[in-house]
Amino acid sequence: EAQVTQNPRYLITVTGKKLTxxxxxxxxxxxMSWYRQDPGLGLRQIYYxxxxxxxxxxxxxxxxxxxxxxxxxxxxxxxxxxxxxxSLYFCASSTAGDPRLNTEAFFxxxxxxxxx
Amino acid sequence: xxxVTQPDIHITVSEGASxxxxxxxxxxxxxxxxxxxxxxxxxxQLLLKYFSGDTLVQGIKGFExxxxxxxxxxxxxxxxxxWSDAAEYFCAVAWMDSSYKLIFGSGTRLLVRP
Numbered sequence: 001e002a003q004v005t006q007n008p009r010y011l012i013t014v015t016g017k018k019l020t021x022x023x024x025x026x027x028x029x030x031x032m033s034w035y036r037q038d039p040g041l042g043l044r045q046i047y048y049x050x051x052x053x054x055x056x057x058x059x060x061x062x063x064x065x066x067x068x069x070x071x072x073x074x075x076x077x078x079x080x081x082x083x084x085x086x087s088l089y090f091c092a093s094s095t096a097g098d099p100r101l102n103t104e105a106f107f108x109x110x111x112x113x114x115x116x
Numbered sequence: 117x118x119x120v121t122q123p124d125i126h127i128t129v130s131e132g133a134s135x136x137x138x139x140x141x142x143x144x145x146x147x148x149x150x151x152x153x154x155x156x157x158x159x160x161q162l163l164l165k166y167f168s169g170d171t172l173v174q175g176i177k178g179f180e181x182x183x184x185x186x187x188x189x190x191x192x193x194x195x196x197x198x199w200s201d202a203a204e205y206f207c208a209v210a211w212m213d214s215s216y217k218l219i220f221g222s223g224t225r226l227l228v229r230p
Contacts, residue, residue: 004159033218035220040222041222042120042122042206042221042223043160043206043208043220044220045217045218048217058217090160092160104165105162107152107159107160109159110158
């Protein structure tokens with residue numbers, strides 16, 4: 001079954017304690033991205049990756065890091081989490097980043113992060 | 117600047133009634149338009165998309181949307197709502213002249229009265 005898998009689904013952590021949210025897709029997609037969802041703001045892109053070892057900032061990259069060492073995995077790293085990073089996070093993947101290629105983004109089920 | 121607006125935060129309709137969710141975008145370049153649905157505790161599922169051609173597009177679950185370039189709108193419609201349609205709906209837009217960035221609206225939460 002084609003899917004994007006995020007782990008963990010729920011996480012409560014303390015300020016400053018490094019954490020990683022994993023994202024894995026089994027569709028051999030080149031393009032992957034991370035979003036955060038906050039009430040009244042919709043989804044905002046944090047980082048994206050066009051392919052292995054190619055990553056770039058989205059709209060709200062501050063406080064986050066990513067890596068793309070393998071095509072299937074795109075972990076999101078919070079080196080020193082703060083309460084304003086409490087949010088619902090989604091990973092997405094698609095065959096290519098260019099919408100002219102008529103691609104569709106597939107989303108994971110989300111990770112609800114609380115930083116206290 | 118590129119932006120997507122969903123003016124209705126909440127909409128409540130009775131089961132069996134028709135539904136229209138509004139979406140407007142700004143920016144002049146050719147848009148690529150999407151509607152996603154998010155059920156409680158779930159990720160986002162694509163309902164439909166518009167890239168080119170017929171401006172009335174059909175999607176899954178009986179939804180359709182119409183692209184009106186003159187109004188910069190891509191409203192989502194359904195003729196008869198079912199209780200299972202209760203969810204949050206997101207309009208998203210990408211633009212041909214920029215590197216792929218899917219910009220989302222703030223969402224509209226649909227409540228269905230029995």
